[in-house]
Amino acid sequence: MSAVTTVSPAPRSTDARRVRARAVLSWILLGFGLILIASWVCDAPGIASSSTWGSALRLTVPIAVVAIGALYSERAGVINVGLEGMMIGGTWGAGLFGWFGGPWLALVGGVLGGLVLGLLMAVLCLELGLNQLVVGVAINVLAAALARFLSDIVFSGIDGGSVARSPRIDGNVPRVSLPFLSGGFGTPDPLRDLEAGGIPVVSQLAGIVGGLTRDVSVAAIIGLALIPLTALVLWRTRFGLRMRAAGEEPAALQALGGHVHRTRYLAVLVGSGMAGFAGGYLVLISQGYVENQVAGRGFIGLATLIFGNWMPGGVFAGSALFGFSDAVGLGRPETFTAMLFVLGAVFLVLAALRVRRGLGVRAAVPSLVLGVVLLVAALFIPLPSALASAAPYLVTLAVLVVAGTRMRPPRALGQFFPRRNSSR
Amino acid sequence: MIRRILKTVAGPVIAIVLALVVTAVFLTVAGYSASSAFEVMWDYGTTPESLASTVNNAMPLYFAGIAAAFSLRMGLFNIGVDGQYRIAALVGAVVAASLPLPLWLTLPITLLASMAAGALWALVPALLKVYRGVNEVITSILMNAIATTVVAVLLADVFRSGGGQNTGSAPIGPDGSMPVLLDLGGRVQISGFLPLAVLLGIGFFLLHDRTVWGYTVTVANLSPDAAESAGISVKRRIVTSLLASGAIAGLVGLPHVLGTAHRLDGTLPTDLMFTGLAAALLGRSHPIGTAIGALVLAFVERSAQVLGIVKLPTEVGTLFLAVVLLSSALGYWVVENGERRLALIAAIRRARAGRTKEASAV
Amino acid sequence: GGKTADTGSASASASGPTVALLYGTTGDFSFMDSAYKGFTEAEGEYDFTPLELSSPNTDDYQDRVDLALSQNAALAIGIGFQWQQPMSETAHPDTAFVQVDADAGTVIDDVTTISFAAEQSSYLVGVAAALTSKSKHVGFVGGVDQPSIQNFYTGYEAGVHSIDPSIVVDKTYLAPLGDFTGFSDPTKGKEAAASMYAGGADVVYTAAGGSGQGVYEEAAASSTSDKKNWAIGVDADVYQTVADSIKPYILTSAIKNVDVAVKTSIGEFLDGTLKPGEVRYDLSNDGVGYSTSGGFLDAFADQMASIKQDIIDGKITVPTAL
Amino acid sequence: MTDGQEVLVRLSGIVKRFGTFVANDRIDLTVRAGSVHAVVGENGAGKSTLMKILSGEESPDEGTIEIDGRATVFRSPRDAQAAGIGIVHQHFLLAPGLRVWENIVLAGEPGGPVFIDSARARREVTELAGRTGFPVAVDAEVETLGVGMRQRVEILKVLYRDARIIILDEPTAVLVPAEAEALFAAMRAFTAAGAAVIFISHKLDEVLSFADDITVIRAGRVVGTAVPAETTAPQLARLMVKAEMPVVAPRDQPASDRVVLETRGLGVRGDDQVAPLADVDLRVHAGEIVGIAGVEGNGQSELLAALIGRADATGTVLLDGDDVTALSTVDRRARGMGYISEDRHRDGIVLPLALRENAVLGYQQLPPVRRGPWFRRAEAARAAAEIIAAYDVRGGDASTRASALSGGNQQKFIVGRELLREPRLLLAAHPTRGVDIGAQAAIWSELVAARDRGLATLLVSADLDEILALSDRVLVLHRGRIVAEIDARGADVGTIGEYMTGARGGEAAA
Numbered sequence A: 001m002s003a004v005t006t007v008s009p010a011p012r013s014t015d016a017r018r019v020r021a022r023a024v025l026s027w028i029l030l031g032f033g034l035i036l037i038a039s040w041v042c043d044a045p046g047i048a049s050s051s052t053w054g055s056a057l058r059l060t061v062p063i064a065v066v067a068i069g070a071l072y073s074e075r076a077g078v079i080n081v082g083l084e085g086m087m088i089g090g091t092w093g094a095g096l097f098g099w100f101g102g103p104w105l106a107l108v109g110g111v112l113g114g115l116v117l118g119l120l121m122a123v124l125c126l127e128l129g130l131n132q133l134v135v136g137v138a139i140n141v142l143a144a145a146l147a148r149f150l151s152d153i154v155f156s157g158i159d160g161g162s163v164a165r166s167p168r169i170d171g172n173v174p175r176v177s178l179p180f181l182s183g184g185f186g187t188p189d190p191l192r193d194l195e196a197g198g199i200p201v202v203s204q205l206a207g208i209v210g211g212l213t214r215d216v217s218v219a220a221i222i223g224l225a226l227i228p229l230t231a232l233v234l235w236r237t238r239f240g241l242r243m244r245a246a247g248e249e250p251a252a253l254q255a256l257g258g259h260v261h262r263t264r265y266l267a268v269l270v271g272s273g274m275a276g277f278a279g280g281y282l283v284l285i286s287q288g289y290v291e292n293q294v295a296g297r298g299f300i301g302l303a304t305l306i307f308g309n310w311m312p313g314g315v316f317a318g319s320a321l322f323g324f325s326d327a328v329g330l331g332r333p334e335t336f337t338a339m340l341f342v343l344g345a346v347f348l349v350l351a352a353l354r355v356r357r358g359l360g361v362r363a364a365v366p367s368l369v370l371g372v373v374l375l376v377a378a379l380f381i382p383l384p385s386a387l388a389s390a391a392p393y394l395v396t397l398a399v400l401v402v403a404g405t406r407m408r409p410p411r412a413l414g415q416f417f418p419r420r421n422s423s424r
Numbered sequence B: 001m002i003r004r005i006l007k008t009v010a011g012p013v014i015a016i017v018l019a020l021v022v023t024a025v026f027l028t029v030a031g032y033s034a035s036s037a038f039e040v041m042w043d044y045g046t047t048p049e050s051l052a053s054t055v056n057n058a059m060p061l062y063f064a065g066i067a068a069a070f071s072l073r074m075g076l077f078n079i080g081v082d083g084q085y086r087i088a089a090l091v092g093a094v095v096a097a098s099l100p101l102p103l104w105l106t107l108p109i110t111l112l113a114s115m116a117a118g119a120l121w122a123l124v125p126a127l128l129k130v131y132r133g134v135n136e137v138i139t140s141i142l143m144n145a146i147a148t149t150v151v152a153v154l155l156a157d158v159f160r161s162g163g164g165q166n167t168g169s170a171p172i173g174p175d176g177s178m179p180v181l182l183d184l185g186g187r188v189q190i191s192g193f194l195p196l197a198v199l200l201g202i203g204f205f206l207l208h209d210r211t212v213w214g215y216t217v218t219v220a221n222l223s224p225d226a227a228e229s230a231g232i233s234v235k236r237r238i239v240t241s242l243l244a245s246g247a248i249a250g251l252v253g254l255p256h257v258l259g260t261a262h263r264l265d266g267t268l269p270t271d272l273m274f275t276g277l278a279a280a281l282l283g284r285s286h287p288i289g290t291a292i293g294a295l296v297l298a299f300v301e302r303s304a305q306v307l308g309i310v311k312l313p314t315e316v317g318t319l320f321l322a323v324v325l326l327s328s329a330l331g332y333w334v335v336e337n338g339e340r341r342l343a344l345i346a347a348i349r350r351a352r353a354g355r356t357k358e359a360s361a362v
Numbered sequence C: 001g002g003k004t005a006d007t008g009s010a011s012a013s014a015s016g017p018t019v020a021l022l023y024g025t026t027g028d029f030s031f032m033d034s035a036y037k038g039f040t041e042a043e044g045e046y047d048f049t050p051l052e053l054s055s056p057n058t059d060d061y062q063d064r065v066d067l068a069l070s071q072n073a074a075l076a077i078g079i080g081f082q083w084q085q086p087m088s089e090t091a092h093p094d095t096a097f098v099q100v101d102a103d104a105g106t107v108i109d110d111v112t113t114i115s116f117a118a119e120q121s122s123y124l125v126g127v128a129a130a131l132t133s134k135s136k137h138v139g140f141v142g143g144v145d146q147p148s149i150q151n152f153y154t155g156y157e158a159g160v161h162s163i164d165p166s167i168v169v170d171k172t173y174l175a176p177l178g179d180f181t182g183f184s185d186p187t188k189g190k191e192a193a194a195s196m197y198a199g200g201a202d203v204v205y206t207a208a209g210g211s212g213q214g215v216y217e218e219a220a221a222s223s224t225s226d227k228k229n230w231a232i233g234v235d236a237d238v239y240q241t242v243a244d245s246i247k248p249y250i251l252t253s254a255i256k257n258v259d260v261a262v263k264t265s266i267g268e269f270l271d272g273t274l275k276p277g278e279v280r281y282d283l284s285n286d287g288v289g290y291s292t293s294g295g296f297l298d299a300f301a302d303q304m305a306s307i308k309q310d311i312i313d314g315k316i317t318v319p320t321a322l
Numbered sequence D: 001m002t003d004g005q006e007v008l009v010r011l012s013g014i015v016k017r018f019g020t021f022v023a024n025d026r027i028d029l030t031v032r033a034g035s036v037h038a039v040v041g042e043n044g045a046g047k048s049t050l051m052k053i054l055s056g057e058e059s060p061d062e063g064t065i066e067i068d069g070r071a072t073v074f075r076s077p078r079d080a081q082a083a084g085i086g087i088v089h090q091h092f093l094l095a096p097g098l099r100v101w102e103n104i105v106l107a108g109e110p111g112g113p114v115f116i117d118s119a120r121a122r123r124e125v126t127e128l129a130g131r132t133g134f135p136v137a138v139d140a141e142v143e144t145l146g147v148g149m150r151q152r153v154e155i156l157k158v159l160y161r162d163a164r165i166i167i168l169d170e171p172t173a174v175l176v177p178a179e180a181e182a183l184f185a186a187m188r189a190f191t192a193a194g195a196a197v198i199f200i201s202h203k204l205d206e207v208l209s210f211a212d213d214i215t216v217i218r219a220g221r222v223v224g225t226a227v228p229a230e231t232t233a234p235q236l237a238r239l240m241v242k243a244e245m246p247v248v249a250p251r252d253q254p255a256s257d258r259v260v261l262e263t264r265g266l267g268v269r270g271d272d273q274v275a276p277l278a279d280v281d282l283r284v285h286a287g288e289i290v291g292i293a294g295v296e297g298n299g300q301s302e303l304l305a306a307l308i309g310r311a312d313a314t315g316t317v318l319l320d321g322d323d324v325t326a327l328s329t330v331d332r333r334a335r336g337m338g339y340i341s342e343d344r345h346r347d348g349i350v351l352p353l354a355l356r357e358n359a360v361l362g363y364q365q366l367p368p369v370r371r372g373p374w375f376r377r378a379e380a381a382r383a384a385a386e387i388i389a390a391y392d393v394r395g396g397d398a399s400t401r402a403s404a405l406s407g408g409n410q411q412k413f414i415v416g417r418e419l420l421r422e423p424r425l426l427l428a429a430h431p432t433r434g435v436d437i438g439a440q441a442a443i444w445s446e447l448v449a450a451r452d453r454g455l456a457t458l459l460v461s462a463d464l465d466e467i468l469a470l471s472d473r474v475l476v477l478h479r480g481r482i483v484a485e486i487d488a489r490g491a492d493v494g495t496i497g498e499y500m501t502g503a504r505g506g507e508a509a510a
């Protein structure tokens, strides 16, 4: 399924690469075409508006970052159920640091907040070999309790602060737009005019591109840049190779003189720092720490990591899907309907492709059925409005049912590796 | 025998002592008096009312713990207990309120309906895992969120009864409520769920440790390949374990629905999964251990309510809970390492003694 | 303040009767905070022994009522509609009970129930929104899709349409019934507001606890020289708490004086004038209202005042969702 | 022994204890440059442990290591590598999800301090593979490779690090003869270049034909050294275990006519165009051992999986004349199919479980261990005790974890478990892989005794000698098809080899 792309380290022949590029391009074109049709059929200009796509981008970032952080730890063989807690640590740290030093320091504080919990997790899992699920769950509970307890001590009674929120952070990190397209650096903003212009196709394209490139926070750019950066680290660097080896067969790494523990520590810490960064990003939006503002995003990040099959590209696809449906769910009802329409159509196309590729009718049944159901639901059934808030979860579930990628977790995931394999 | 008991008890005891120490450190650093906090907690927690309430509040935790244990024994992580019990609680509340039957019929039907609903909610992760290879954790997380929406829609649009701010299903009369098992006067009452909990624990133990099915689950968990070669269908074990876990999870919300609120409304506690999981972990997925874990956690929750009286934040209770969870793992680590050390020392001593005996015999 | 635990029992160290506040936890940016504020203010003004029984748990209301009784509280004030059941089921011969934020019309023997006409204040900010909106398009962001929040919307929509029935009113709830993250997710609040402003709305009223912060931010962030976007706050006068850069975009706030209710109950109790039965906090006794900070409503001040009077006089009946 | 060539490695007085168990007890070992030094000994003698000490993976409790005459202390494998030592482990240490080149360059990657020069790495690996005669698919993921290929990757890992001292821990256990030959040729090339090879094997003929020096270890002690010219396999074997080489007496009674196992058109479809198994028609009679010869990966695994009921197979399987094609694994086992699996750690035994639980694996649905829904632990313990006693399993009792047993003893336990139930048909895959000759003799005699009691056995083995020693008939599998059927008596190894490699009779049997 196209949602799970694999970044492959093997230099492919340029031919294979071209085929791939063409496939990606045709999916994008198909998607755009369907969005056009949907916005017309469902009378939902929101599906291609810059506000929806801008929202989608902003909602994607925290999930993508926390998931990509989890990728480090899990690729190195440490299950990370504690993401939610690390993110909470990040929000609290960001609240504290941001209060003193403004938005940039808030991000730093977020990273530090995540790191503290990551260090705890690393020590407990790597040195003592405690069950990684247990430690993760414990970290989630601990982080929530600590955040509140510490807020009571630090923030309570301070102007603007309370047991549930830090004093407000003044200022924000800069936002940028593309110059000459979406009005960056004081240049004109032709995309906005085009979007408002109402010329079919052009207006929608301008909406999408404009939404993705206008007023993007630098923090979001940093967060999204972590994905290609991680792909680079994973496939091209020593650390990446060692990390993958530590998660696949730590004994092999050790036998060749690599340092399993050092690698795993580094991976867990990098991952927790990223989770903390994701928390910091949330704090920048609310201009302060707000209790419970993580709101389950850590768990969604974990789900996204698994959805993305432990691949950076997959993580991006998963978080983008999630962010987009979240944005749509917060928008107008007809936009939600339009999204269902697009999804249903994509599933039908997939079903058709599967039949044509000779994979048999059986392989096509799930996508066919779901596709038809979604189309019917989108076109003929009035949906309860509460359904929209479940949109990201339903969409992800639907994609999983249809895609059914063969999951390939790191082989040594969750396994303790003792420091020395003798009884000294 | 005494050694074995000591060993079993040592883990949780160490865990709790550790948690007390860590919490005390936090309190002291924050400028509170830890000893006074623990003192009022203990005083309040050991009143008869509190003890009864501890037992009652432990039951949902215990159900959640056993539900978690069911999946952990098969190497699965049913993080979907949350969604399962909320759906099941709605089903239970509706069934109990609407069946025009006497209590002895309504009660079992309600329990079964709730368990079926929990199992049904667990079916999705189970099937996706087996037929699509999708990790159960991700599906469970999604199903939890979807459960929230489904319950919301059903409660708001279909089963809502009465107006006002409270959104609840129809009230459950005495013909649908769980009767009190023991009434010692005042508010010292023990809920009728107690016998169910005991039965469940015995059943869990027998099923996992004394039946062929339990054996096959153990093998399938430890070595799926060996299981397949031995004719054990791993997929079927996965599905049955998750369904059983979901069914047990279906009971989690019932003590509240059938015993406290007598309807499903906004007061259904929403964080029982993690506390229950903590109980299971504290008790190493063993029913007795899980029961003890649930009682300890319920005790802490109950006794922490009193902290406001001495102007301490009630978060201390939550903090303590979190630390217990961590230190429970640590406690077992200490015990196991200590035991290994001791065994080694004993063995070396024995070996030395044997050598000297040999030498003296020659 | 005093962080050291009082080892002695509560009544030993202070004078006056014990007054217990039974609440969830502070930090909800809404009525818990407000109630707590009223309680602490009362502490400064009156002579009584405070007893704070807070708990985030949703299932131990009965426990806390029992606890208050066991501590010989003379007055116990429960914040929230959930206290109705334990307060009506527990015998309390020596303790006065006050339930704050009850449903209108709730009568419990020997309990003072206080209800708020939140729909009335919402109606008035609806009027303000309709009068201010240039695009004839306004919005509402609710935290959780539950009756108490729907009530804000009902009043608001009625207020808007009383001025101009053709005005479009968007509404979004951030979370479904039962999912309280909707009250603490400013990220979602911001995106929901962003969608409304981008869709043409220029006034958005929010009743979403901590998530509202995102709405206020977005009002400021999305305003351009061509289109000024406004936000309307809830519960307290939001104008006073937001950053200076956002103040110009806070049109008004719908106020619900929970703090006044708590403080007044304590005062009345100490005077011996607290009586069981229903007390309604509405526009007539300034239990609810709207703020005029920033002076953005000055142009409509007279119109608003007369509508307010009409509601008080019963000439206008505001619909309610409760 | 040390004359002429310089001494490259000298281990003296090496002691290694695991708890109270002494795995190595004052071991001395001297390896000359340019020589192949074999270390032989029973299962659990302590060979692998000694090699782990030499390669820096374990640290000795006592004793010294000298390399090039200099005393050294290895704190990590890295130190040992720096001293020029490389090891190919008995159980492969490969990261299956990584590519071949990544496995090889791991922890010694070419390139800058941060980035790997992957083009250079791939080029270097390809060159190395070509130069040393171990061609591999550089970009393949290791999990897609067969054992022979994986072994190559392991060896290349060592060679990539320019090891001068190469340790091969039972490298030939999983190789077919042709692959083993290639390995020995390469070993010769290393020693010619001045390297030393330390080589562990249970196959004494290999040891005798390729080693320059031999050290024999028993129960953690060196019990003798030898040079091949002056010793014979029986002598070595006696040194090792005080036991004779296993021999199988020619059978006195003929196999019965009763067909126990029959397959018709048995096939397994795979992902590729070529089915991994197709059109297999075979019969096994009561009291007969039928050997399946073939280069690994020619359908043996699929044949076993199809017979035991783990694979989606086409065609028919008859057990004692009854069609069991539609039956599940557990039903087939209940009808008297025993199964010694290919890889004991993967699906023969559950390592973390006690022998008690392992003793009934595969028979959990049958009485006496099952009564109603109940699992009777006492019966399981009794079965374990019986197996331990009857098949001379050393190293534990019914409550011992299977992981605590040495490989050979684990294998004896598995054989015992399968034979204890008196099956009608035994599917035996590599029953003596990695097993010392004492245990091998025991297992062989048990298989023969069972045959004489009327057991039908289908024997799959990579060890042609084993097949020829035990079988009555030999079937050769090539590319998923049976290409030859040969009477084992008087069969010629060369001919079988030709069939196995496809050099002869490619289409004949199709």
Ligand SMILES: Nc1ncnc2c1ncn2[C@@H]1O[C@H](COP(=O)(O)OP(=O)(O)OP(=O)(O)O)[C@@H](O)[C@H]1O
Pocket: A421, A422, D018, D021, D023, D041, D042, D043, D044, D045, D046, D047, D048, D049, D050, D090, D404, D405, D406, D407, D408, D434, D436
């Ligand atoms: N880490 C360990 N802890 C405890 N005992 C061990 C450990 N490693 C090896 N042993 C024990 O030490 C003994 C020697 O093991 P070793 O692996 O060296 O045997 P081996 O000679 O290689 O046998 P085989 O031919 O079966 O591979 C065995 O009895 C084994 O059980």
Ligand SMILES: Nc1ncnc2c1ncn2[C@@H]1O[C@H](COP(=O)(O)OP(=O)(O)OP(=O)(O)O)[C@@H](O)[C@H]1O
Pocket: A238, A239, A242, A258, A259, A260, A262, A263, A266, D107, D108, D109, D113, D114
């Ligand atoms: N355990 C590790 N975890 C993460 N990165 C590591 C680790 N070890 C090494 N690196 C990375 O590789 C670089 C080289 O480290 P190191 O000297 O340990 O490697 P090496 O294998 O000794 O190198 P060489 O092959 O050149 O001897 C470091 O700068 C670091 O970026």
Ligand SMILES: [Mg+2]
Pocket: D047, D048, D049, D090, D169
């Ligand atoms: Mg060995």
Ligand SMILES: [Mg+2]
Pocket: none
């Ligand atoms: Mg180096």
